[in-house]
Amino acid sequence: MLADPSDLNRTVVIESVAPTVDGGRYPAKREIGAVVEVSADIFKEGHDVLVAFVKYRRASETTWRESPMSLVDNDRWAGRFTLEAIGRWVFTIEALADPFRSWLADLGKRVEAGQDVGSELLEGAALVRSAAGRAYGRQAEALEAYAGRLALRPAQAEAVAAAREERLGALMDAHLDRRESTWAEREFEIVADRERARFAAWYEFFPRSGQPGRHATFKDAEAQLKRAAAMGFDVVYLPPIHPIGRTHRKGWNNSLVARPDDPGSPWAIGGKEGGHMAVHPELGTLDDFDRFVERARALGLEVALDFAIQCSPDHPYVREHPEWFFHRPDGTLKHAENPPKKYQDIYPLNFQCADPRPLWQEMRRILEFWVGHGVRSFRVDNPHTKPVKFWEWLIRSVQDEHPDVIFLSEAFTRPKMMKVLAKAGFTQSYTYFTWRNEKQELIDYLTEITQPPVAEYFRGHLWPNTPDILHAVLQRGGRAAFRMRLVLAATLSSLYGIYSGYELCENQPFAEGSEEYLNSEKYELKSRDWDAPGNIVDLVIKVNRIRREHRALQLYTNLRFYPSDDPHIIFYGKMTPERDDVVFVAVNLDPFATHSALVELPLWELGISEDQLYRLHERLTDTRQEWRGRGGRVTLDPQHEPAAVFVLQR
C-alpha cells in the first residue's frame, strides 16, 4: 500500500550521518562546550536547490532548535551546534528543496541566455505570494509588494532585479514552506560530559595505608590528598572503602589463610558492619568520608570510588537476598570461580536470576547513595562479567539524574566487549596501553582508540601500572622505564593515571613471569618513604604541570604520529584546532640504551615554510632550540631524559 501523498513527496535522501555510533544505535560522546560538526550525504532527484538544517535539542526538551547546513562537496553537507549543557542531546537532519532558490538559479541562467522570462516571473510571483500567505504583518506586506513587482511583466529587467534583491531572498528563506520536508530516518544521540571526562590525571591509593604499624583512617589519608594535589593530580581514586569480609579472607600475598592482623582485600566487600553502602570501620565513619571528600575538593581534587559488584560471604545481601546469588544443589551459595581456580572470599551476583529487576535497582541505589555523598566518578571493576544491557540501563538512569557522573571501565582481554561497554555508556575505559611497549604497536593501538570510529564513543585512560598489573617492562627497565612510561601515558592521552608507588619505581614482582606485585597492597597495609632515593616525583609534577599548561595535551582525538627514523624512538604531536598550542613528544622506548632519531615535523600543517627558523621549548630540560626545516635530530639517554616534550614557540 502507498503511504499518504505528503509522505511520498518527502524524497530527499539523507544518509551517512556523522557523528554516529553503529548507525545511531549508541550515542556519540563529546564534552560540554564542544561544537558538534554534523555532516551527511544529502541529495534529491532532479536539480533543485536544496536547504538542510541540523535539528537538535537536549534529550529532556521537546522543542527542536536548528542551525543551517551547507554543501561541502559531492552531495556532502555540514552544519554545527554547540553543546551548551552537560547531559544527553539529540540531533537529526531536516532537508528539502527550496522552490524559490531553485527558481532564482534557473532565472539567472535564462536571463544570461537572453531568453524571455515573462512566464518565469509570474511563477516567481506566485512563489512569493504563497510565502506572503505564510508570513505576518510587515513581512507579509513586504512579500506581497515583491510579488507585485515580479508580476510586472512588461519591465522584465526591473522584475529580475527585484527577484535578486537580498531582502527578498532573506524573507523567502524565513518563510520556506517546510510541510513536505524530509527528516533523517532516525534521531541520533550525543552525550555531553563535563570536561573531566576527557581531561584528567588520576592517582590511585589505598586510604588504609600510610601509617606505620596500624590501619590508616580517612583523616590520616588527608596527607595523601595533599601529596596527590602537590603532584598535580585531578582525581584520587580509592579501592573499595566498604567493610571487608572475614570468612575466607585472603591473607598476605593472596594466601588462602589470613593471619589475624591481615586486613583482607578491599574487593571482598561486605561484613557484619554493612555492605556497599557502608564504610569500613577502621577507615572511619561516613561523616569522616564526607569530610575527606570535602578536604579533597578544597585541594582541587575529586574523589573517585571503586564500584565492584561482588560480595564477601559476610555481606548483608547474602542473608537478605539469597535469590541474587548462585546456588549449589545442596542449597549453599557458590563462591567465585574460574575453574579450576576458586575465589572463596567472594560471591558473584547472579544477573541471570529469575527476576533481575530488584538487583538492578539495588545497584542503582548504591550509586545514588555515593553520589549523595559527593562522589561523581566511579571506576567499575570487572564490568565484562555483568550484562552490557545492565550497564546501558544503569549508567543512563544515573546520568539522567546526575549527568556529571563519570564511569570508568576496567580493562580485560576481550577487545569487542571493551568497545561495546564504552558504546553502552562508560565515559572512559582502561586500555591495553599497559601491554603496548613497541613502537608500531603503540602507534597502531593509540591511533585506533583516538580516531573515529572508536573515538566517537571511547575515551582511553592510560595506566602504566595498577594494583593488579606490574608489567615486565617496569620490572626489567626500572626507573628509566617508569619515567618513559609516565611520559607516554601522560602525553599520548588526555586521560592517564598511576597507582601509588609508581613514583617510587616499585617493581618487585610476586614471582618471575608474574604481573602481580610482591607483597601486594591488595592484601596488606603499606607504609612508604615518599622521599626515597630514586623517586620520580619531580617528573610527575613536571608532567602534570605541562598537561595543565597546554590545552593541546588536554584534547583526546588530536593525537598524530610523525616520522622518526629510529625504531626505538616514537614521535608524535598534539595541537589545538586553532594551532595556537602545539606540542611534540619524542620518547625513547628502550630503557637500556641511548638512541637518536631524525624526526619530522608537519610544518605544512603549521604554516611554517621549509626554510623558516622556528623555536622549540623542551619542557623536561627547560631548554630552547632553534630548528629549520621539517627534520630535526633528537637524542635520548634513558638514564638522563627518556623523553623530550617540545612546545612550539610562536
Added chain:
Amino acid sequence: MLADPSDLNRTVVIESVAPTVDGGRYPAKREIGAVVEVSADIFKEGHDVLVAFVKYRRASETTWRESPMSLVDNDRWAGRFTLEAIGRWVFTIEALADPFRSWLADLGKRVEAGQDVGSELLEGAALVRSAAGRAYGRQAEALEAYAGRLALRPAQAEAVAAAREERLGALMDAHLDRRESTWAEREFEIVADRERARFAAWYEFFPRSGQPGRHATFKDAEAQLKRAAAMGFDVVYLPPIHPIGRTHRKGWNNSLVARPDDPGSPWAIGGKEGGHMAVHPELGTLDDFDRFVERARALGLEVALDFAIQCSPDHPYVREHPEWFFHRPDGTLKHAENPPKKYQDIYPLNFQCADPRPLWQEMRRILEFWVGHGVRSFRVDNPHTKPVKFWEWLIRSVQDEHPDVIFLSEAFTRPKMMKVLAKAGFTQSYTYFTWRNEKQELIDYLTEITQPPVAEYFRGHLWPNTPDILHAVLQRGGRAAFRMRLVLAATLSSLYGIYSGYELCENQPFAEGSEEYLNSEKYELKSRDWDAPGNIVDLVIKVNRIRREHRALQLYTNLRFYPSDDPHIIFYGKMTPERDDVVFVAVNLDPFATHSALVELPLWELGISEDQLYRLHERLTDTRQEWRGRGGRVTLDPQHEPAAVFVLQR
C-alpha cells in the same frame, strides 16, 4: 522503567552483522543458489559457552529455518545458508549461553585439577533432567537415564564419563532451552536474483534500423536477433518501442525542426497511437512484438526494454492526466529544461504533484504490462530525476509479483545517487567505466564497485559505448581502442554490453570535443554493412565464447588486480572460489604503441610453488605457454592483439 525479567536476561551482544547494507536499511544482493556467509560479533558477559544460529526464511514465509554458527576468532561467528529460490529473503541471528556445554567445559577443568565434582554432577543432572522435561518419548527417556547416571555421586569417574558421551551432548543440543535467547536487534534482507542479474552480455540495437530506405519492423529485426545470437550475446536491449511524438519532433542530428521523413527520437514517447503501453505502428503490432520476443527466446536471447518516464506533447497522459505534469502560470504544460537548454519534444512527469499515488501506480501498470508480454529486463532511463523512494517502492512491488524482473539503472555524474539507487533496488547499474581509461583509475574504480561494501548491493554493468556516449578514447584510438575496451568490459565485469555499431568501430563524433555520435541513430534510421572491413565481430564472438566457457568470468566480486611493471599494461585475474577455473587478463591501455610488462601471478593462492612449471592457454591467439615462477613477460601490440586472456591449465 525496567522491561520484563525475561527481556533483561537476553544479554548476548550481537553486532557488526554481515552481509548488510547501511546497517540493514537496504537489502544485500546475491543470486539463486548462492551460499550466504553470515557473520557477526557475538559475545556475552562472563565465560559461558555460547551457541548461535542463523535464522532465515523467504520473505513470504513466516517460519524461520536455521543453521548453526561457529566461532571463527576473537568473538566473530559465522554460519551459512543457501538461497534456494529467487526473491527476497530475510535473516537474523539467535544466540544464547549453553548451560550444559558451559557446565561440561568447567567440569573438565575441575576433573583435570583433581577436584571433587560431586556437587557439579548434581548440577549437571539437574540440567539434563530439565532438558528431559522439554523432550518427548524416547529422547525424554534417554535424558532421564543420563540424569540418573550423573546423579550417582559415589562413582564420579563413571558419571563424568557419562556426561562426556557424545549422545548426551547431541540430546542436550537438541533440547536447548531457548526461552531467554537473544535475537539480533533487527532482521536483514537479501535479494536473490536469477543468475542473469550477475552474468550477461547485452547488445543494444534500434529495431527500426537495418532496412535501406525504410523503417524496419519487428519482423525485419529478427535478422538482428540472429546476429546478436551468433555473436554470443545473452540479452538484446531495445530503445523505446512506443509511438513517437510529432509535436516539436527532433530531426537529423538533433536539429530543432524535423524533416517530414525524420523518425524522431524514440525517447519522445507517445503519439496519437498511444503511450507507454503501445507499440510504434511502423515497428508493427503488439502481436509482432510478442512474436519478436518469442523468436529471441528461441535463439537463447532475452529482450530488454527501455523504461523512460517522460512524454512527448502528443502522449495520451497529456490529455488524460494533466495533473501529472508541470504547468506554467498560463496553464500550458512545461517541456523539459535544463536552463538555459530546452527540450521541447519532451514533457517530464511531476513526481511532486498533489497526489503522486495514481502516477506511481500507473508506472507500475506499464511495467506489469510489458512483463505480461514476456519482458523480464528493463533498462531505466534517467532514474536520478525521479524520487529514490519511488524506485524503492516500484521495484519492490514489481519484484514481489515477479522476482525474476531485472532493473538496470542508467549512469549520471552523481556517484552517491548512483549508489543509493542500487541500494534502493536496481539490480544492475551502468558505471563510470566509460570514462575510466588510465590504469590506476581503472584499478581504483573497479575495485570499489566489485568489493564490499559497494558490491553488497551494486552490480556494475560495463558499456564501452552507448547511443549517447562515444568516448574520446574510441574517437582517437580507433579499431585498436575498440578491441582494447571490449576485452576490458567483457573481462573486468561479468556484466557488459555494447551498442550496435561498436563492432564496426564507428567513431565519428558529432563535433570535436563532443561525446555524441555524428548522424546519431537516435534521430535517424541506419543501415549498416555488418561485414564492413575492419569490423571486430570475430573478437566479439571470441570474447563472448570465452565468457561462456569460463565460470570465473561469470562471477562479479572475484576481480583482483595483480602487479604489472608497465604503466600501460593492466593485469588482473578472476578465479572461482574452488580455484577450478582461473583466468588472467593483461590489456595494453595504449592503442597507439606496443608495450611490454613483467606481470606477477598470485601463485601462493593457486598452490603452485615458485619452481613449478605451469601452463597457460592464451585464448585470443589460441597459443599455449609454459611459465615458471610468479613473474612472466607479456608484450602486447595494439595493432595485433591489445590483450591476452590466459587460462590456467591444470
